[in-house]
Amino acid sequence: MGPNSPKDAVGQLVNALNSGNLDAAVSLYEPNAVLVAQPGKVARGTTALRGALSAFIALKPTLVTRREQFIEADGVALYTSDWTLTGTDPTGKRLEMHGRSSDVLRRRSDGSWLIAVDNPWGPDVLD
16 A cells, blocks of 8 residues: 555655655655646646656755645645755756645545646746
């Protein structure tokens, strides 16, 4: 069985990204999940998710969630957070990113939770 709460799923994703565990990260998404890799660029489904998440992991990130909120209703949860990420770009230069996530998680028939929609950029996708 997978993560037993939305908070558990998000916590496991952060740990997987920070430790460079691509398989663990991918396993926290539904098979047809969507990830907004960057505004205007959407990864849909496991193969595309693997590519997008491996690009994040290549930054050797330290992802930190500063504030977070979960709102649950009937097997669906909305996750909102403030986050920062520090890492190293492909040229070896230090980089810092930050955003406000708006994610949707869904409870599966076995009671575990997986990410259905991952938008780490929140309302910035509107720009």
